Amino acid sequence: MTGHTVSETPSAGRAYAHAPDLEEESTRVARILASQDLLNGAAVRQREVLLRQAAVDDRRWWQGRQERLLAVARVSAQSLLWFDLAFPQYAVGPHGPDAARWRIGPDGARAYLHQEYLAWLTGTRAAAQGGPGSGDPGVFPGGASPDRAVRTVHGSESVTGS
Numbered sequence: 001m002t003g004h005t006v007s008e009t010p011s012a013g014r015a016y017a018h019a020p021d022l023e024e025e026s027t028r029v030a031r032i033l034a035s036q037d038l039l040n041g042a043a044v045r046q047r048e049v050l051l052r053q054a055a056v057d058d059r060r061w062w063q064g065r066q067e068r069l070l071a072v073a074r075v076s077a078q079s080l081l082w083f084d085l086a087f088p089q090y091a092v093g094p095h096g097p098d099a100a101r102w103r104i105g106p107d108g109a110r111a112y113l114h115q116e117y118l119a120w121l122t123g124t125r126a127a128a129q130g131g132p133g134s135g136d137p138g139v140f141p142g143g144a145s146p147d148r149a150v151r152t153v154h155g156s157e158s159v160t161g162s
Contacts, residue, residue, distance in 0.1 A: 008095075009095075009101070009111045009112075009114060009115050010114045010115060010118045011114065012058065012059075012062055012110075012114055014114075014118065015055075015113075015114035015115075015117045015118040015121075016055065016058075016059055016062075016117070018121060018122070019055065019059070019117075019121060022056065022059050022060070022063070025052065025055070025056055026056045028052070029049060029052045029053050029056060032049055032052075033049065043087055043090060044090060046083070047080075047083055047084070047087070047090045048120075050076075050079055050080045050083050051080055051113070051116060051117060051120060053076055054073070054076035054077045054079065054080045054113050054117075055113065055117045057069070057072050057073045057075075057076040057077075058073040058076070058077060058110055058113060058114075060072075060073070061073040073110060074106060074107065074109065074110060076113075077109035077110040077112065077113040078109040080109070080112070080113055080116065081097055081102060081108075081109045081112050081113075084096075084097035084112075084116070085097045085098060091116065092116060092119040092120050093112075093115035093116045093118070093119040094115070094119070095112075095115060097112065
């Protein structure tokens with residue numbers, strides 16, 4: 001089974017409807033990985049990269065529908081879920097990483113990814129706190145850049161997971 005059965009969770013189509021172009025986003029994530037030592041970086045930045053890479057991997061599976069791409073998407077989504085279980089203060093969606101709904105079947109972590117990506121992309125939590133600041137117009141809804149949205153939701157980039 002490749003679809004998830006978690007109710008009230010955004011579909012991949014809804015989660016990625018306003019996402020940046022897949023190849024542009026893949027390039028952005030690769031640049032982040034090449035330019036920073038994320039092991040020594042702020043936890044919020046590490047999570048952002050996990051989230052964005054998992055979304056890239058999941059979107060690649062949706063385009064190609066190959067089993068090896070599904071395996072990669074599942075591992076990437078599971079990595080995000082494990083990170084959020086360790087650092088739940090960085091989760092932005094309405095259902096926390098410890099919710100039983102994410103342990104349903106092999107695609108529970110991908111369902112979690114869809115929730116988290118949509119919340120991150122649209123600034124759901126940030127909107128309740130006054131909305132994300134302006135950033136990279138035309139790339140993300142509302143003109144918010146991914147970096148600015150994360151800072152608005154979680155505070156400054158100097159926040160660490162310790």
